[in-house]
Amino acid sequence: MRKKYKFLTLLFMFLVNPLNIDASSIVSTHSNSFPLINFNAIIQYGAVVNDITNSNNFSLIIIGMVVVIIILIGAVMFTKK
Amino acid sequence: MKSKISKERIEKNQSYMKLFTSICVIVLYFIWPYFVNSILSLLGIKEPLSVYLTLAADFILMIVIISIYFDGLRNDFKNLRNDFKKLILKGGKIFLVGFLLYTLVSSIFVILAPNAVNDNANSLLNVFDKSPVFLFIITMFYYPIIEELVFKKTFKDVLTNKWFFIITTAIINASFEVVLSYQNIYNLVNIIPTAVFYGMLSYIYYETDNIFVSMGYRMIYNLIPFLLALLNVAIIIF
Numbered sequence: 001m002r003k004k005y006k007f008l009t010l011l012f013m014f015l016v017n018p019l020n021i022d023a024s025s026i027v028s029t030h031s032n033s034f035p036l037i038n039f040n041a042i043i044q045y046g047a048v049v050n051d052i053t054n055s056n057n058f059s060l061i062i063i064g065m066v067v068v069i070i071i072l073i074g075a076v077m078f079t080k081k
Numbered sequence: 082m083k084s085k086i087s088k089e090r091i092e093k094n095q096s097y098m099k100l101f102t103s104i105c106v107i108v109l110y111f112i113w114p115y116f117v118n119s120i121l122s123l124l125g126i127k128e129p130l131s132v133y134l135t136l137a138a139d140f141i142l143m144i145v146i147i148s149i150y151f152d153g154l155r156n157d158f159k160n161l162r163n164d165f166k167k168l169i170l171k172g173g174k175i176f177l178v179g180f181l182l183y184t185l186v187s188s189i190f191v192i193l194a195p196n197a198v199n200d201n202a203n204s205l206l207n208v209f210d211k212s213p214v215f216l217f218i219i220t221m222f223y224y225p226i227i228e229e230l231v232f233k234k235t236f237k238d239v240l241t242n243k244w245f246f247i248i249t250t251a252i253i254n255a256s257f258e259v260v261l262s263y264q265n266i267y268n269l270v271n272i273i274p275t276a277v278f279y280g281m282l283s284y285i286y287y288e289t290d291n292i293f294v295s296m297g298y299r300m301i302y303n304l305i306p307f308l309l310a311l312l313n314v315a316i317i318i319f
Binding site: 071 | 114
């Protein structure tokens with residue numbers, strides 16, 4: 001395939017992924033290729049993903065928020081003395 | 082004497098104002114997705130339109146939080162422009178050392194807990210299956226900007242001690258990342274290596290005193306798994 005068409009195909013795949021390729025296979029592929037440094041453990045996104053449809057997450061969010069607020073208030077109270 | 086008392090009072094009021102702002106930002110950040118979701122449900126909007134509207138709502142939240150911290154961000158941007166090379170190099174050194182440390186800790190945890198899976202990474206790879214562009218936008222722009230503001234700037238305004246700030250923000254950010262996506266209680270061990278990664282970003286922010294540097298390095302880091310996933314697609318095609 002000519003380079004131009006390869007690039008366009010790749011771009012198309014990038015935009016819509018019509019074959020519905022399982023991207024998670026990249027993790028296992030690279031884990032097998034690099035057995036000493038497990039890519040599954042290292043290559044991950046720095047992002048907090050919250051599944052709002054999970055009802056447990058709402059309770060966890062409330063608990064987390066309360067803990068964070070207590071830490072912040074505590075820090076202000078103690079550092080200003 | 083009088084001026085000293087009034088100065089102390091002003092400082093105290095300022096710290097209370099910062100605390101109030103920080104709490105408002107944190108509450109807004111966590112409640113917003115539920116608020117948006119309830120409105121979409123009320124209007125009966127379903128996928129795929131709801132996905133794009135949620136993305137738009139996320140960016141609205143980002144703009145709101147940016148506007149809250151606008152003055153500080155403007156100063157940071159000015160400093161970044163003036164000392165770009167110095168700040169990037171300083172951040173880069175910490176990033177490299179931190180990334181090596183993170184790799185080491187992660188590898189140790191892989192040996193100690195081989196069955197522990199990072200469910201957060203898997204859920205994001207599922208987003209890649211649906212729409213790579215969507216994943217690119219949220220991981221390159223939305224998450225780095227909003228999380229650095231919420232989990233770093235919010236805390237730095239209140240926590241003055243260096244190590245208390247770094248450790249607290251690292252643990253909180255890592256806990257939210259792992260706890261909100263875990264499928265198995267065993268996977269919670271991932272909090273420790275993840276905290277090392279976030280600690281590195283907090284250290285970058287503390288040392289450079291510029292939020293754009295830590296944002297930039299988080300963007301670079303997030304680009305790696307995205308490029309790997311894209312590479313996988315390319316390998317399958319060709």
